[in-house]
Each structure stands twice: as structure tokens, then as C-alpha cells.
Amino acid sequence: MSSPFIGAFGFIVDRADLVLRTLTEHLVISAEAVGIALVIGLPLGVFLGHIHRFSFLAINVSNLGRALPSLALLAIFLPIVGIGNTDVLIALTVLAFPPILTNTYVAIDQVEPEVVDAAKGIGLNPMQVLLKVELPLALPLIFAGIRTSAVFVVATATLAGFFGGGGLGDIISNQESYRLRGVIGASYVLIVLAFLVQFLFVGIERLVTPAGLRMSRSPVRNRAGRPTIDPSAMSETVEAEEDAPTTEDEPARVGHKLQTGRDTR
Amino acid sequence: MALNGSSTAAPLEFANVTKQYPNAETAAIDNLSFTVPAGEVCVLVGPSGCGKTTAMRLVNRMIDLTSGDILIDDATIKGRSTTDLRRDIGYVIQHVGLFPHLTVLKNISVVPKLLGWDRQRMNDRAHELLDLIGLPQEMGSRYPSQLSGGQRQRVGVARALAADPPLMLMDEPFGAIDPINRDRLQNEFLRLQREIRKTVVFVTHDIDEAIKMGDKIAILREGGQLVQYDTPANILADPANDFVAQFVGADRGLKRLALTRLDEIELGDVSAARHVNQADTVSDRATLRDALSAMMSDSMRPLLVVDAEGTPIGSVSIEQINNALRRGRTDAEPTASTT
Amino acid sequence: MTPASVLGSVSGAGGPNIPSFGHASSCVSNNGTFCWDWFTENWSSKVDFQARLFEHVKLTVIAVVIGFTVAFALAVLAHRKRWLVPPVTFVGSLLYTIPSLAAFQILVTITGINDFTVEIALVSYTLLILFTNTLAGLSAVPPDVVDAARGTGLTDTQILLRVELPLAVPTIIAGLRVAVVTIISLATVAAFIVPEGLGKPIFDALNAGDFNTKFIASGVLCILLALFADALFVGVQRVLTPWASARRTR
Numbered sequence: 001m002s003s004p005f006i007g008a009f010g011f012i013v014d015r016a017d018l019v020l021r022t023l024t025e026h027l028v029i030s031a032e033a034v035g036i037a038l039v040i041g042l043p044l045g046v047f048l049g050h051i052h053r054f055s056f057l058a059i060n061v062s063n064l065g066r067a068l069p070s071l072a073l074l075a076i077f078l079p080i081v082g083i084g085n086t087d088v089l090i091a092l093t094v095l096a097f098p099p100i101l102t103n104t105y106v107a108i109d110q111v112e113p114e115v116v117d118a119a120k121g122i123g124l125n126p127m128q129v130l131l132k133v134e135l136p137l138a139l140p141l142i143f144a145g146i147r148t149s150a151v152f153v154v155a156t157a158t159l160a161g162f163f164g165g166g167g168l169g170d171i172i173s174n175q176e177s178y179r180l181r182g183v184i185g186a187s188y189v190l191i192v193l194a195f196l197v198q199f200l201f202v203g204i205e206r207l208v209t210p211a212g213l214r215m216s217r218s219p220v221r222n223r224a225g226r227p228t229i230d231p232s233a234m235s236e237t238v239e240a241e242e243d244a245p246t247t248e249d250e251p252a253r254v255g256h257k258l259q260t261g262r263d264t265r
Numbered sequence: 266m267a268l269n270g271s272s273t274a275a276p277l278e279f280a281n282v283t284k285q286y287p288n289a290e291t292a293a294i295d296n297l298s299f300t301v302p303a304g305e306v307c308v309l310v311g312p313s314g315c316g317k318t319t320a321m322r323l324v325n326r327m328i329d330l331t332s333g334d335i336l337i338d339d340a341t342i343k344g345r346s347t348t349d350l351r352r353d354i355g356y357v358i359q360h361v362g363l364f365p366h367l368t369v370l371k372n373i374s375v376v377p378k379l380l381g382w383d384r385q386r387m388n389d390r391a392h393e394l395l396d397l398i399g400l401p402q403e404m405g406s407r408y409p410s411q412l413s414g415g416q417r418q419r420v421g422v423a424r425a426l427a428a429d430p431p432l433m434l435m436d437e438p439f440g441a442i443d444p445i446n447r448d449r450l451q452n453e454f455l456r457l458q459r460e461i462r463k464t465v466v467f468v469t470h471d472i473d474e475a476i477k478m479g480d481k482i483a484i485l486r487e488g489g490q491l492v493q494y495d496t497p498a499n500i501l502a503d504p505a506n507d508f509v510a511q512f513v514g515a516d517r518g519l520k521r522l523a524l525t526r527l528d529e530i531e532l533g534d535v536s537a538a539r540h541v542n543q544a545d546t547v548s549d550r551a552t553l554r555d556a557l558s559a560m561m562s563d564s565m566r567p568l569l570v571v572d573a574e575g576t577p578i579g580s581v582s583i584e585q586i587n588n589a590l591r592r593g594r595t596d597a598e599p600t601a602s603t604t
Numbered sequence: 605m606t607p608a609s610v611l612g613s614v615s616g617a618g619g620p621n622i623p624s625f626g627h628a629s630s631c632v633s634n635n636g637t638f639c640w641d642w643f644t645e646n647w648s649s650k651v652d653f654q655a656r657l658f659e660h661v662k663l664t665v666i667a668v669v670i671g672f673t674v675a676f677a678l679a680v681l682a683h684r685k686r687w688l689v690p691p692v693t694f695v696g697s698l699l700y701t702i703p704s705l706a707a708f709q710i711l712v713t714i715t716g717i718n719d720f721t722v723e724i725a726l727v728s729y730t731l732l733i734l735f736t737n738t739l740a741g742l743s744a745v746p747p748d749v750v751d752a753a754r755g756t757g758l759t760d761t762q763i764l765l766r767v768e769l770p771l772a773v774p775t776i777i778a779g780l781r782v783a784v785v786t787i788i789s790l791a792t793v794a795a796f797i798v799p800e801g802l803g804k805p806i807f808d809a810l811n812a813g814d815f816n817t818k819f820i821a822s823g824v825l826c827i828l829l830a831l832f833a834d835a836l837f838v839g840v841q842r843v844l845t846p847w848a849s850a851r852r853t854r
Contacts, residue, residue, distance in 0.1 A: 004713060005710075005713075063834065064831075066782065066785060066786075067785045067827075067830040067831055067833075067834045068789070068827055068830065069788060069789030069792050069826045069827060069830055070789060070792075071789070071792040071793055071803055071806055071823075071826070072789075072792060072802075072806070072822065072823035072824070072825075072826035072827050072830075073823065073827075074823075075806045075809070075819040075820070075822055075823035075826075076819065076820055076823035076824065076827075078816075078819045079816030079817075079819050079820055151701075154703075155703040155704070158703050158704075158705045158706070159705065159793065161705075162807070162810050163810070169705060172705050172706060172709055173705065173796070175709075180713060183709045184709065184710060184713070186706075187703075187705075187706030187707075187709055187710055188706075190703050190705075190706050191701070191702050191703065191706055194701050194702070194703055195701055198701060325755055327751075327754065327755055348757045348758070348759050349757070350757075351754075351755055351756060351757035352756070352757035353757075354757075356752065356755035356756055358748055358751060358752055358755070359748075360746075360748040361748070361752065362746070362748035362749045362750075362751055362752025362753070363749070363752070364749060364752075364753070364767055364771075365746075365749065365771060365847055366767075366770045366771055366845070366847045367847075375756055375758075376756055376757060379756075379757060379758065379762075408846075408847040409847075410847065410848075421752075424756070425756075434755075
């Protein structure tokens with residue numbers, strides 16, 4: 001029997017329809033989770049950031065979210081909503097939410113106050129300030145948060161296979177039915193998918209970064225570290241906990257920092 | 266341990282010092298030579314890019330010489346390991362660079378600790394220095410982040426002095442401080458220097474600071490060229506060339522006046538200031554410039570000079586000021602300048 | 605104990621399998637959401653949450669300790685020799701991007717079903733974050749502090765040990781915090797491979813179509829462990845950096 005690592009390619013070809021189906025399921029449930037998280041998290045983050053309130057909450061929700069082990073979440077919701085898609089969707093949404101909320105909040109909150117001030121001084125009303133000034137400047141960081149979320153969800157959705165949610169995990173967890181070559185084949189597909197999603201979002205981030213910002217040195221930080229995966233942690237760091245400024249000039253940053261568009265460290 | 270086992274100041278000599286960076290067209294420092302007598306403050310001043318900071322950093326080998334030599338107390342700096350050398354030189358930089366994770370006391374004690382002093386001695390010395398720099402003892406257990414800019418700078422000076430080095434290097438130490446506190450710190454440092462008399466190399470881009478702080482001023486231009494090296498008074502009286510004249514400013518006449526006090530010059534007769542009333546007296550501690558300023562508000566009539574008790578001791582008019590300036594010029598030592 | 609390779613997917617057929625052993629409480633028979641009595645019963649026997657917890661902690665600690673040692677050494681090296689940064693970061697990100705389940709499955713075929721396999725995977729996940737954070741911590745020391753240190757006469761090693769490292773501690777701890785929490789979560793999935801850790805009861809329950817309390821108990825315990833570790837590191841960082849909490853009172 002040839003090495004399963006080679007045979008895996010054969011599996012992908014032979015069972016293309018199966019692979020495609022599970023791949024689609026995988027993407028769909030990931031997209032749903034991120035989508036819901038976006039619908040709730042984006043407006044909330046923008047709003048809170050704009051009024052500069054509840055920072056402690058907005059930032060620590062991601063501390064919390066990062067600490068939640070995905071498998072545990074899936075397990076907890078199981079008794080409540082039963083096995084299947086709903087369980088997976090809820091758990092994934094819960095996991096997708098924090099990076100989006102926190103990044104959006106910080107992105108809007110930390111637009112340079114002088115810029116906002118100038119905008120108001122010129123005569124823009126609050127809504128215009130938000131739409132024409134704060135949002136464009138905040139976009140890179142917001143998209144960094146979406147990327148973190150998406151990449152993480154795609155990886156975690158693998159666990160859905162155990163909970164009746166379909167997706168590539170279905171194959172990867174089922175060596176009995178699909179044999180080793182199947183497991184490895186689906187693993188290949190998953191790994192490629194993970195990298196693709198990562199690159200896709202990095203590309204999007206580059207696109208939405210206003211040229212002026214791209215030039216300046218952006219502090220490369222991150223809120224990395226997710227349970228099953230977070231490739232967005234690529235070359236970015238997690239900042240230390242609050243009240244750790246080393247000079248009195250640095251304002252105390254609450255919680256940890258987020259990603260920006262630059263990952264070419 | 267201190268050079269030559271003594272803790273007194275050591276003379277510093279630049280001997281044909283050249284620094285050439287590998288890919289640069291011109292030398293950063295080209296054949297620079299001058300001597301700083303022991304216990305004097307030599308200010309290196311010049312426009313940006315003239316090499317003054319580079320020259321200073323050559324002394325403690327933060328940058329290495331390309332050719333020439335630097336001698337501290339007649340001993341070449343190349344003769345010792347860099348860390349040994351640096352522990353024997355006080356180093357104060359613009360942003361201080363206090364160690365944020367150490368208390369003020371520990372910051373001050375860094376070099377003594379490196380030199381292996383025992384705990385008691387370090388402690389005593391640190392407390393002594395706190396007094397010297399004018400900070401209350403309880404500041405000792407604070408962290409740099411809890412101090413103001415001016416306080417930090419003082420701690421920086423204390424840290425540099427801790428092991429009683431014979432030589433101090435100061436790179437725009439008061440540059441990052443606001444003008445009011447800068448003035449205060451400069452005065453503090455001058456007071457300190459009068460007490461401890463270290464050899465100091467002081468770098469600044471501010472000619473007024475140079476005039477105020479320096480016993481000798483070395484005016485540099487691009488390439489580390491020494492344009493004039495002399496006392497502030499002589500430089501103001503006789504700038505070596507146009508560059509210096511422009512650099513010291515068109516008001517150098519007035520600046521000169523600020524350097525001399527009334528009790529240092531020959532005063533005129535008390536009777537010359539016959540028309541005395543309160544407003545026309547001036548203290549003998551006042552500078553010639555202050556006197557001139559006072560005269561200008563009274564149609565240039567002579568002023569009555571009084572001592573600390575208020576007793577008239579003489580008068581001052583334009584004539585006395587003029588004579589004093591002229592005397593100052595002929596008394597001047599030959600200026601050591603290269604153009 | 606089901607060998608990991610034979611775990612089938614959950615079909616959800618039939619109702620939950622409630623072990624009665626002749627003395628199941630009414631709570632359990634009715635498949636209540638969380639039956640405290642069952643939990644306390646199973647704390648140190650049968651399911652043995654206590655042992656699972658211990659195994660979980662053990663897996664995590666080993667992974668983080670090894671990962672940190674390697675990452676720290678690399679970071680200290682890379683701090684002086686910057687050319688190391690891109691390759692190390694690249695490899696670290698590569699390892700990090702691979703979804704854990706896939707990684708586990710692939711590794712098992714190479715190194716077998718054992719703790720070693722699990723640890724290899726777990727250690728690789730810690731490398732990126734620990735390397736990046738340690739390096740960032742070292743790099744974040746203000747340049748004038750380093751200049752002053754050098755000018756004062758500290759050797760390079762002394763600067764590293766007495767100035768750069770202490771100042772890098774907050775960022776390093778932040779990295780450790782994330783790494784630990786990440787590994788705690790990943791270790792649950794590891795139970796798919798080796799029957800250890802808090803993931804085991806979950807997988808068992810999935811397999812057997814088990815009752816609610818088992819899921820809730822395992823899940824909650826796991827989350828509590830992660831939150832506890834998170835808070836622990838926050839505390840450690842506060843303790844280790846008194847100068848960071850000091851404020852100007854002037």
C-alpha cells in the first residue's frame with residue numbers, strides 16, 4: 001500500500017464530490033458564523049468606539065474569547081440545542097465575535113483625536129466625521145479583526161465534524177470510513193484552505209489601507225492565540241496587560257492590542 | 266577604579282582625531298585637536314551635523330576612532346577595555362535613559378555596583394548624591410516613571426557622578442527640558458560644578474547655553490572642524506571668522522556684556538551720578554548688560570552703583586562699559602583657532 | 605476506552621445513553637442540564653475529572669515549558685542577529701496555521717499514538733507566539749536606555765540580563781499567557797489522539813451519545829481552567845513589574 005500521504009491526493013481526486021461537498025459545508029458554516037458576528041459586532045464596535053465608552057468591556061471581551069476552548073464551547077451548547085448545525089453555529093459565532101468587536105472598537109476609538117477634532121472644526125457633523133474620517137482610518141484594523149476571526153473560525157469549524165455539523169472535519173475525524181488517505185487528503189484540503197483564507201484577508205487588508213497609512217510605521221501588534229488556530233498571529237505580538245507604560249507619556253492601554261494591516265515584519 | 270587611583274578631574278586631549286565612516290564621502294571628524302584642562306567645562310557647539318556628538322562619543326568609545334588618539338590624563342583610551350573605560354566616565358544623554366525597572370537609588374548605584382562596591386558604601390554614596398542634586402531622600406525609592414523630566418535629568422547626572430569619575434560627557438542633557446526648568450538645571454549644574462570641579466565635555470547646539478556653561482567653547486563646523494576654541498568672552502569679543510560671528514549671533518556685543526558684572530570693572534566716581542534717585546541705582550552684582558538696559562531707560566545718564574548694603578561705591582556710564590570691553594580685549598589670551 | 609482511530613462521527617441516533625448502574629438520581633435519569641450529584645460522584649472516580657484535569661495541566665505545562673525554552677533561546681539569538689527573524693517567523697507561522705486536527709492526524713501516522721505526538725504538535729503551536737513576543741519585548745526597550753546602559757559601562761551580556769530582559773518581561777508574560785490558554789484549548793482536541801485530558805470525557809460522550817451533564821461538566825471545567833490560567837498570568841505580570849504600576853504622584 002502506497003504511503004497515505006501520496007494516496008491522499010488520490011482520495012481528493014477520487015472522491016472529489018465528497019470533498020467538494022464537505023468543503024462547501026465547511027465554508028458555509030464558517031461564513032455564517034463570521035457573518036452573524038459581523039452583523040452584531042461591527043455596528044456595536046463602531047458605536048462604542050465612536051462614543052469612546054465601555055472600553056474595559058470591549059477590550060476584555062476578546063481576552064475572554066481568546067481563552068475559551070472551542071471544544072468545550074461546542075460541548076456546552078450541545079445539551080442546550082442538541083447535536084447538529086445549530087450547536088456548531090452558536091459556538092463558532094461566539095468564538096468569531098470577540099476579535100471583531102474588540103478590533104472594531106479599538107480601531108475607531110484610537111483614531112487620532114487631533115484628526116477627529118480637525119474634522120469637527122472644519123464643519124463635519126458627527127455622522128460625517130464617522131463615515132468620512134473615522135471609518136476609513138479604522139478600516140485596516142477592522143479588517144485585521146475580521147481576518148483573525150475568519151481564519152480562526154475556518155480552523156475551528158473542523159471540530160464540527162464531531163458534532164454533526166459537517167464540513168471537512170467530517171472526513172478528518174472519521175478514519176473508520178475514509179481510511180488514512182481520506183483523513184490526510186481532507187487535511188491537505190483544510191490546510192490549503194486555511195492558508196488561502198489567510199492570504200485572502202491579508203490582501204483585502206492591504207487594499208483597504210489608505211496609501212498614506214501604509215507608508216507609516218504601523219505598530220504591529222495582535223490579539224492572537226486562538227484555541228485551534230490563528231494564523232493571523234503571524235509575526236505579530238500580544239501586548240502586555242494594562243497599566244504597563246514605561247514612560248508617563250504613553251497612555252495606559254487597557255487590555256491587549258490588535259492587529260494592523262502590516263504583517264511584513 | 267578611577268584613573269591613576271585619584272578621584273580628581275583629569276585633563277582630556279584630542280590628538281589629530283579623525284572619524285571616517287566607510288561609505289561616506291567626507292570624514293565626520295577631520296583631524297580634530299584640542300585640550301580640555303582638568304576641572305574645566307568644555308562645550309562643543311555647532312550647527313547640526315557638525316560632528317559634536319560624534320566627537321563626544323569617540324571619547325568613551327561608543328564610536329571608534331579611525332585615526333588619531335584621545336588621551337585622558339595622558340593615557341590613551343585605546344589602552345583599556347571599553348567597559349572599563351566607560352565605568353570611569355560619567356555619561357549623560359539627552360533623554361537620560363534611566364532604567365525604568367530600577368528605583369532612583371538603584372539607577373544611581375549602577376556603576377558602583379559594576380565596580381563591586383559594598384552595599385553600605387553604595388547606599389551612602391547614593392544618598393549623598395541625592396542631596397547633591399537637590400532631590401529629597403524619599404525620591405530614592407521611586408521609579409523613573411514617577412518623576413518629572415527635570416527630576417529624571419538630575420538623577421541622570423547623579424548616576425553619572427556616582428563612581429566619582431574624573432571625566433563627564435554630557436550630550437544635550439537639558440535639551441528635552443522646558444526653558445524654565447532648563448535654566449534652573451543649568452544653574453544647578455554650575456553650582457555643582459563649582460563644588461566638584463570635574464572635567465566636562467558638554468555638547469549643545471545652543472550658543473547661549475554654551476556661553477553660560479562653558480569655561481572653554483569649541484565651535485565646530487561640518488566635518489568636525491574646529492573653528493575657534495577659546496573662552497566665551499574671547500569668542501564674543503573676537504570671533505575668528507564670519508561663520509563664528511554669525512553663529513554667536515548679531516547681538517554678541519550684548520552677550521559679552523552679560524558675562525561681566527559691575528563689581529569686576531573699574532567704576533567711575535560716585536559724584537558722576539549726582540542726580541540720584543531710587544530708580545537710578547544698580548547693584549554691583551548686576552551685569553554690564555543690566556546696567557546698560559537701566560541706563561537706556563534714563564536717557565543714558567550714569568547710574569549709581571551700590572553694594573549689598575546699599576552703600577554707593579561708584580558710578581557707571583557708557584564710558585566705564587566701553588573701557589571694560591576694551592580692557593577685556595587686550596587682556597585676551599591668544600585664541601586657539603583654526604579656520 | 606475507544607482507540608482514537610475508531611471514533612466514529614456522531615450520528616445522534618437514539619436518545620442519550622444514561623448510565624443507570626442501578627442508582628441513577630432522578631436528575632440524571634431526566635437528563636437534566638447539570639447534575640451536581642453525578643459530578644461529585646465522578647470527580648475522582650469513573651470519569652475521574654480530577655485525573656483528567658491533572659493530565660490536561662500536565663500536557664499543557666510540558667508543551668509550554670519546552671516551547672518557551674526553544675522560543676526564548678531563538679528570540680535572544682535573533683535579537684542580536686536579525687537575519688534570523690524572517691525564517692524563524694516563517695516556520696512558526698507555518699506550523700501555527702495548520703489546523704490542529706489535521707496536524708494531529710498527520711503526525712500520528714509518523715510518530716504514533718502517544719503523548720510524544722501530542723506534545724510535538726502542541727509545542728509547535730507555542731513557538732510563533734512565544735518567539736514573536738519575546739523578541740518584541742526585547743526590541744521594545746527604549747534605545748536611549750540601551751545607549752545609557754552601554755555608555756555607563758555595562759557589557760552586552762549585562763545589558764541583556766540586567767536591562768533588556770527585565771524590561772521585556774511584561775511582553776514575554778503576555779505571550780506566555782496567550783500560549784498557555786491556546787494550548788489548554790488545543791489539548792482538548794488532543795484527546796482525540798490520546799485518551800487524556802479534559803477533552804476525553806467530551807469525546808467519550810460524543811461517542812456514546814451521552815447525557816448532558818457530562819458535556820457541561822467537561823466543557824465548563826475546561827473553560828474554568830483556561831480562565832484561571834489567564835488570570836494567573838495577569839497576576840504574575842503585575843507582581844513581576846512593580847515599576848509598571850507606579851504612577852507619578854507629583
